[in-house]
Every structure is written in structure tokens, then in C-alpha cells.
Amino acid sequence: MNRPTRQLNFPPSPLTLALLLSALVLLAPLGACGDEASLTARYFDGLRSRQLYEVAELYGRDQLLRDDLLPEERLEFTIELSRTLADHAMHAGDAQQQAKLWTEAREILNTLIQQTPQQQLSLEFQLAQLDALRGQSLRYQSQIAPYDHVLRDQAAKILVQAIEQFRAVQRSAVEILKGLGQATSSASPYTESELAGLVAQVKQSEATALFDLAMVLPSDSPDRAVALIDAAKRLKELPKSSSGPGKIRAAEVQLLYARCLRLQRHYQQSLDLLNQFSKAGANSVIGDRATGERIRALLGMKRTDEAAKLIDDFTIAGRELPAELEFLNVLILSTQWQQQVAEGNSAAATGLLELIHQQAEKAQKQTGGYWGARAWALWEFNQESSQYGEEVALAIREARALYTHGKVLDAIERYGQAASTAFRTGQRDLAFDLAFTRASLQLRTKQYDVAARAFGELFEKFPQNARAADASLLRAFALGQVYNTRRTQSKRKEYTQALEQHREQFADHKTSAAATWMLAELEEQRLQTTVALRLYQLIPADHARGPAALVAIARCYEKILSRLQSLGRPMDSWLEIATTELQEFLPQPPNPGSPLTESQCEIATYLAKIYLHATPPNFAAADAVLARVFDGRATGESTNYSPQLRKTLAAAMQLRVVSLAGQNRLADAGKLLNQLSETSPVEMLGILGGLSKLVEGAGNETGRDVGALQLQAVEKLDARRAQLTPAQAKRLDQCRAQAYEALGRIDEAIELYEALRETFPKDRELQRNLGEALIHCGTQRCLNQATQLWARLEVANKSGTPRWLNARYYRALTAFTLEDYDLCHKLTGIAAQLYPELGGAELKARYEDLSKQCDAQRAKNGTQSP
Numbered sequence: 001m002n003r004p005t006r007q008l009n010f011p012p013s014p015l016t017l018a019l020l021l022s023a024l025v026l027l028a029p030l031g032a033c034g035d036e037a038s039l040t041a042r043y044f045d046g047l048r049s050r051q052l053y054e055v056a057e058l059y060g061r062d063q064l065l066r067d068d069l070l071p072e073e074r075l076e077f078t079i080e081l082s083r084t085l086a087d088h089a090m091h092a093g094d095a096q097q098q099a100k101l102w103t104e105a106r107e108i109l110n111t112l113i114q115q116t117p118q119q120q121l122s123l124e125f126q127l128a129q130l131d132a133l134r135g136q137s138l139r140y141q142s143q144i145a146p147y148d149h150v151l152r153d154q155a156a157k158i159l160v161q162a163i164e165q166f167r168a169v170q171r172s173a174v175e176i177l178k179g180l181g182q183a184t185s186s187a188s189p190y191t192e193s194e195l196a197g198l199v200a201q202v203k204q205s206e207a208t209a210l211f212d213l214a215m216v217l218p219s220d221s222p223d224r225a226v227a228l229i230d231a232a233k234r235l236k237e238l239p240k241s242s243s244g245p246g247k248i249r250a251a252e253v254q255l256l257y258a259r260c261l262r263l264q265r266h267y268q269q270s271l272d273l274l275n276q277f278s279k280a281g282a283n284s285v286i287g288d289r290a291t292g293e294r295i296r297a298l299l300g301m302k303r304t305d306e307a308a309k310l311i312d313d314f315t316i317a318g319r320e321l322p323a324e325l326e327f328l329n330v331l332i333l334s335t336q337w338q339q340q341v342a343e344g345n346s347a348a349a350t351g352l353l354e355l356i357h358q359q360a361e362k363a364q365k366q367t368g369g370y371w372g373a374r375a376w377a378l379w380e381f382n383q384e385s386s387q388y389g390e391e392v393a394l395a396i397r398e399a400r401a402l403y404t405h406g407k408v409l410d411a412i413e414r415y416g417q418a419a420s421t422a423f424r425t426g427q428r429d430l431a432f433d434l435a436f437t438r439a440s441l442q443l444r445t446k447q448y449d450v451a452a453r454a455f456g457e458l459f460e461k462f463p464q465n466a467r468a469a470d471a472s473l474l475r476a477f478a479l480g481q482v483y484n485t486r487r488t489q490s491k492r493k494e495y496t497q498a499l500e501q502h503r504e505q506f507a508d509h510k511t512s513a514a515a516t517w518m519l520a521e522l523e524e525q526r527l528q529t530t531v532a533l534r535l536y537q538l539i540p541a542d543h544a545r546g547p548a549a550l551v552a553i554a555r556c557y558e559k560i561l562s563r564l565q566s567l568g569r570p571m572d573s574w575l576e577i578a579t580t581e582l583q584e585f586l587p588q589p590p591n592p593g594s595p596l597t598e599s600q601c602e603i604a605t606y607l608a609k610i611y612l613h614a615t616p617p618n619f620a621a622a623d624a625v626l627a628r629v630f631d632g633r634a635t636g637e638s639t640n641y642s643p644q645l646r647k648t649l650a651a652a653m654q655l656r657v658v659s660l661a662g663q664n665r666l667a668d669a670g671k672l673l674n675q676l677s678e679t680s681p682v683e684m685l686g687i688l689g690g691l692s693k694l695v696e697g698a699g700n701e702t703g704r705d706v707g708a709l710q711l712q713a714v715e716k717l718d719a720r721r722a723q724l725t726p727a728q729a730k731r732l733d734q735c736r737a738q739a740y741e742a743l744g745r746i747d748e749a750i751e752l753y754e755a756l757r758e759t760f761p762k763d764r765e766l767q768r769n770l771g772e773a774l775i776h777c778g779t780q781r782c783l784n785q786a787t788q789l790w791a792r793l794e795v796a797n798k799s800g801t802p803r804w805l806n807a808r809y810y811r812a813l814t815a816f817t818l819e820d821y822d823l824c825h826k827l828t829g830i831a832a833q834l835y836p837e838l839g840g841a842e843l844k845a846r847y848e849d850l851s852k853q854c855d856a857q858r859a860k861n862g863t864q865s866p
Helices: 017-023 039-049 055-063 071-091 094-116 117-143 149-182 190-217 222-236 250-263 267-279 287-300 305-315 323-343 346-365 371-390 390-404 408-424 429-442 450-459 468-483 488-506 511-525 527-536 546-567 572-585 598-613 619-630 635-640 643-662 666-673 681-697 701-718 727-744 746-759 764-777 780-796 802-816 822-833 843-861
Strands: none
Touching: 039 071, 055 071, 055 222, 055 843, 071 094, 071 117, 094 117, 094 267, 117 190, 117 371, 149 190, 149 390, 190 222, 190 250, 222 250, 222 802, 250 287, 287 305, 287 323, 305 323, 323 346, 323 371, 346 371, 346 643, 371 390, 371 746, 390 408, 390 429, 408 429, 429 450, 429 468, 450 468, 468 488, 468 511, 468 635, 488 511, 511 527, 511 546, 527 546, 546 572, 546 598, 598 619, 598 643, 619 643, 643 666, 643 681, 643 701, 681 701, 681 780, 701 727, 727 746, 727 764, 746 764, 764 780, 764 802, 780 802, 802 843, 822 843
16 A cells, blocks of 8 residues: 655645635624624625635724724624634635734723723623634634644643633623612613623633633643633523523533533533434534534543444435534544554554545545545555554654754754654664754754764764765765854864764765865865865766856966965966856857856856966957857846856946957947946946056056046946945945046046045055055155155065065155166166065066166166166
């Protein structure tokens, strides 16, 4: 027999079970119903019966806004609206919506109490009814999920509150009745008969609430016994029948009394009382409910065959089983299955379990609602009990319920107990799954240390389990989270060892690539970019992390080359390796009509950056690869792109402004720059940064053209200066000064640099910018000022560093411009003697060129070399 199995995954998000109550008439009468009901009551009742709650609520709220309502009309509309909100709450599928509806139902009653205190007693009864109905709703939900102790506790709390309110109303009504009997006249709005009817209603409602309370309390609880005794007492106090609004129906009272007797285990007395329904020939809804009670009583007496015969009598008579009896049929089969299991008749038990499944499925599909849900829940529990054992099955369900209610710590403990029981009973795979779920919850609740130990124990104790590798990887992940919260060397070492151990122990498992990814991320985070690169290269392209790994490889190459450039070190070999490998990640052009994927766009953008890192920059190659990023992509589709793709396209467009300008295609660059009018300040500053580098490396004529383009970009961004941070505004002004310098507006550039220096006196980059502009100025005053500035910058940096060597070079250049060739010779010569590499190829070439010019001038002047 094929039996459905349940995945031991996390429970679904908590949704209320009130959706399943639609097959029940739960709402006790809050107002007049039936033959004597008013037109208003019948109108509301009709809307509620069709579940047109919003229509009824809108109508009720509109009516209560009227100023011309008579007191009795306002009372009726208030009660009907409150009743509608309560009914709506019990059928709502969202817990927040339910709570809102219950609150509003209470609030409109409280409002009327304040407005019409003479009706306080009746309205307080309605308030008590609301709590009773809410408690009853939770009681029905708890019967679908009897393992859900949180739900049962909520129901019990609300029902106790309702019972206390009913008793308070009854005491007040009795006091008023006494007053009426003692006074010749009274200002009470109630007549003696109305008060007597209200007391009867209160007693019946209290008895119902007491019965509901008994249903949610544990069967061996003393409180349950007291609740049943009190319920029976209230029912005995009720008149046999009554008439008028809120009339007492003897059959309902009798049925409720029989149910109390059954719960008290007075099965025979309950049966005797219920048999009166059959003798009277009751063939109605209440008669069917009485049959259901008889079945329950017989099952309580272990007279299962007689209970089954009552079901058979229905089918023999050609009657369709009511919803409740469909469920009871499944309950009878479940009882018989338990008997066969207890007797060791496995074949019979297997057949019965399959029959339970069929009948539960039928009840769920054909009947639906509350009883269908209960039938299916019973089948599921039996199936899990058959598979895991009743103790483990119950523990699993309780753990799920606790998680659903947000009691995650309690759920963790219960999953641990379930895992221990499963292990004790020899269900090793189940024990692993339950412990795995427990550890996963610990991970979700950020108990990283505990989760790491739990996952570690799992793969050590169950090395052959199919999910042992998953446990090992999650252990490493948990240790990574520990390291992220406490970044010590020991924690990093523990995390690294866990990843390396996983890669060694599960080298052939799919999780090995995930561990490699995590280790690569760690090394990249630690700025060990070369190590990270090698690890990313080990991740297979067809792995889930494959596309992201290719992007990471491109990112690492770009970081390495950028670092080499900043240090002035040789880049040629790395540049060749990077460009060759990254070109292989992209499909070979031409590829018309088929745009690059999101990850390929990122790779192409990094490749373009790398081309721009070259010395000199390869603007044509960068532009060609950037053109591919936009190939086949319509601008109008940008709103449909992912955030990451939009970010990549923006970066690519910024780089393209630079690549076009670098090819002296300034008109195209200008057009593209105009399209970037809405570009964010950060992105526009990125464009300006690229243009700044162009200006630095360009000749006079090209530099002037690029400077004009740079100034165009500056003006665009300056219009949004209010959006900039102080640091961004400073960067913008630097770019403006540089553009001025490129355009030959030296005095304006120096003035702006000096203003910035006053605001940011410790910013050495600004000092270097000013020093270069002063040399460019070329006047005696400017050069003298430059001499002092470069001398200070030289002292401010450590000897031999690229920045020190750069300051020494400009100090020597200033001396050369001032025609102090001996000082120039001395400065360049000492630097070359102490630091032969001179900060890298580019700076070394400048030193050598300046030294040659200096030597030529000294020779011309007849100066002897030392």
C-alpha cells in the first residue's frame, strides 16, 4: 500500500484555522432570529448566511451614523453589526483580520453602553457572548489540532473570561428582579418577564461556554470536572421551554446536557437521554447531532460495533451522511485500526489504515469545512503514528504547533525530545531529520554557537546519512556567523578549518562547491584577493554558484590590477591573464538579438574596468566590450530589469563615457553624458572620476577637450548639490578645479583648491592637486608656493612609499622649472640611488625623463656632475 509521507521541513507560516469553520453554525443568537425576527434582523441574517459580510458591515456602519435613529433601532443595528463582525471574524482566514474584527465588534457595543446606560445589562450580555463565541471558535480550531496546547490555552482563557461576564450579568439581573418585586414603581427599562428571559439566556450561554471550556481542558483536569458539573447545574435550572426573543429550546438544552454527561463518563445516562430523540422520531439537524452523540457515547463504552451500526443504518436507509457523521465514521475506523494494532494484526491494520485514508479524503473533498478538516487531521495523525509511533508523531505535531505560534524556543525543545524518542526506538533516519530541524531552528533564531555544535554532532554520529554533508556545511555556516559577530583570530581559524574539513571530507559532494564559495568569500573579505580568486576558479560553472563565481573572478582580477596600479607595480602579466580568461566567460561575438545574461553583463563591466586600468588605457577594447552590455537591450525595458542589472547597466554607461572620451569621440561621450541627467550623484561622481584620470594622462589639446566634457558633467551634478554629502560636494569641487586647470583657467583652479584646503586642511590629496596646479601656473609666486607645499608633502609621507616618491618628483620638477638644476639633480639622484624601482614603471619613467632634462641643462650650463 502506498501511503503518503510527510516531509519534516519547517512548518508553514501561521494561518488561522477559522477558515475551516464554515460548515458549522457557531454563532449563538445575539439578537432576535426566527419567525419573530424583525425585518432588520432578517436582512442581516440573509447577508451573513451568504457570507456577504462587507455588505452587511457597510450597511450597519452607515445606519449607526444616522442622527434620527430611535433608541431601540440603534440598539438593534448595534447588535446586528456586532453579530456580523463576530461571524466574519470566525470565518476570516487571516489572524490579524480576525483580531481587528473581534475588537471592532466589542468597541461598537462599548460605545452604545456609554451612550445608553439604561441598556447596559443587555449589552454586557452581548459582550460576554462575543467572548464566548471567540472562545468557541478557538475550541473548534483546537479540536482540529488537539496537539496545539497554545491554541487550547488561548481558548480556555477567553472562555473563562466569558463565563465570569455571564455570571456578572446574571447577578445584576437577579438584583434588579429583587428590586422590582420590592418597589411599587421602578425606573428600570426592563420588565420582570424580560429579566427572567435574560437570566435564562445567560444560564444557557454560560452552560455552553462551560461545556466549551471542558472540551479544551485536559481530560484528567479537576477544572474540567468542575466546569462540567457547573454546566449541568445551569442546564437543570433552565425552564423546559420558553417563547419570545431568545427563547429556550428544550431539545438543544437536552442535547447539551447529554453531552455533559458523556464527558463526565456517564455514558449510559447520556445514551438513555439521547435515545429519546430516536423514540420521538427526530429526523432533523438536531436529531442527526443526537446520533453523533450516541456514537461518541458508544465509543466511550468501547462498543465500537454498535457505533458502526448507527452509521450503517444511515446508509441502509438511503440517507447521505451528514458532515459530522462523515467524521465520526473516520473516528470509528480509527478506533478499529488502533484495536488491530494493539492485537498485532498488521494485515488488518494496514487495510483499515487505507480505508481511513479513503474515507478521510472523501470527507475532505465532499464535505469540507470543519468536519472534513477534522477527518483529514485524524487520518494524518494515524498515518504518522503508524510510521513513527504515536509518541513521536504527537511530539512532532506539538513541535510544529509551537513553531506556528511563534514559540520557537519551545518548538526547539520539543523537536529535541522527539529526536531522542525516535533514536531510542531505533528510527535513526527520523531522529536525524528531527535533530536537523531542531538545529536549523537554532540557526534561524541566531543561536549560532549552539547550532554549530548540534550540526557537528549530527554529521559525526550519522556519517552515512544522506544529509550528513548538509549538516557539516551548516555547521561551517553557523561558525561563520559566530565569526561575523565576534571577529577574533580564533573564531576565524575555527570557521576556516570547518570549511577546509568539509571540502576534504565531502570533496565529491555537491556541497563542496558551496564550502569553497564560503571560503572564497572569507578570503576576499580579508583582502586576500589572490587566494579568493583561486578558490572562485574551483567552483564548477554548472553549480548554482557558478555564474556568481565567474562574476567574483572578474571582480577579483579588477581588484588585483587596481591594487597593482596604486602601488606602481608591473601589471602586464596579470593584465594578459585576466583579459584572456574573462573574454572566455563571454559568448563569442557576433551574437545579434541575444543580449548578455545578467552575470555576463557584470563580467563585461569588470573587463572594461580592467582595460581602463592598463598603461596606457585600452579605450577601444573597453568600449567594444561595453557596447556588448547594451547590445539587444531596449531602453524601455529598464523598469523590468532586476536591481542588480540596473546597477550594472548604470556602471557600464558611466564607463562608456570615459571609453568614448578616451578615443577622442568627445561628441559621442557628450551625447551619452546628456542621457545621464537623472543619474544618481554617486554614479555621476564615478563618471567624473574616470574623466579626471583622462585629464591627467592626456596631452594639452586632448586634455582641454576632455576638461570641457568634465566641466559639462560637473555643471549637471552641481544643479543637485543639495543632494550631496559634504564628502561628495568636496569631490565635485575638486573635479571642477581640475576641469578649470585642463581648460587653462589656472587662477580659478588655484583659487578653488585653496578654498577647499581651508575647509579640509588635512586632506593630502587636495594638497597634491594644489601643488600640481601651482606648477602648471608657472609664475615665480606659484612656484615658490609649490616648493614649500611639495616639501611638506614629502615630509608627511614615509620615505620610499609611492606617495613620498611622487612628492619628491614634483619637488624636483618645481626646482627644474625654477631653473635650480643642481637641486633637481640632487633630488632625483638620491631617490634613484635609495629606491631604484622609483615607485613603479610609470613614475620611474617620469623620474628618468626629468633626470635627463636636468642633466642636459646642467651640461649646457657647464655644471660638473658630482
